[in-house]
Amino acid sequence: MTVAIIFLKMIKPKLKECSVCHKLSVLWLSNPKMCKECAQKEKVAVSKPKYQTKAIKSVSTKQQKLNAAYMVLRNAFMKNHKLCEANLIELAGCTLKATECHHPNGRGKYLLDDSRFIALCHNCHAYIETHPTFAKEHGFSGNRL
Numbered sequence: 001m002t003v004a005i006i007f008l009k010m011i012k013p014k015l016k017e018c019s020v021c022h023k024l025s026v027l028w029l030s031n032p033k034m035c036k037e038c039a040q041k042e043k044v045a046v047s048k049p050k051y052q053t054k055a056i057k058s059v060s061t062k063q064q065k066l067n068a069a070y071m072v073l074r075n076a077f078m079k080n081h082k083l084c085e086a087n088l089i090e091l092a093g094c095t096l097k098a099t100e101c102h103h104p105n106g107r108g109k110y111l112l113d114d115s116r117f118i119a120l121c122h123n124c125h126a127y128i129e130t131h132p133t134f135a136k137e138h139g140f141s142g143n144r145l
């Protein structure tokens with residue numbers, strides 16, 4: 001026999017009293033103290049944690065407030081700017097009706113700066129976002145750093 005098998009035969013588990021059947025056996029559950037047979041008869045589930053875990057918010061409270069203020073500014077801006085400012089009819093198939101608000105310098109610290117907004121139709125906005133060199137050459141995008 002190997003050393004490990006001999007060692008395992010030498011180790012004897014501690015026998016304790018089951019709280020249900022009061023027999024001395026190896027305990028299967030610690031709270032309540034039950035042997036394996038009693039736990040299977042009772043169908044005791046593993047206890048749940050004492051505290052509830054909370055899911056991480058997808059948007060912080062601070063960002064939610066900024067987004068709410070941005071939506072008010074954006075809606076007011078879009079009411080006053082109904083035409084697309086890019087007019088990329090040949091390149092993007094401009095529809096001439098502004099439906100989106102473009103942020104040429106990014107939305108980070110300029111999120112609430114409506115002096116930097118550009119009203120665009122969806123087609124022009126998609127073209128400007130997918131062609132950054134064209135957008136920088138024609139003034140539709142700036143440095144975002």
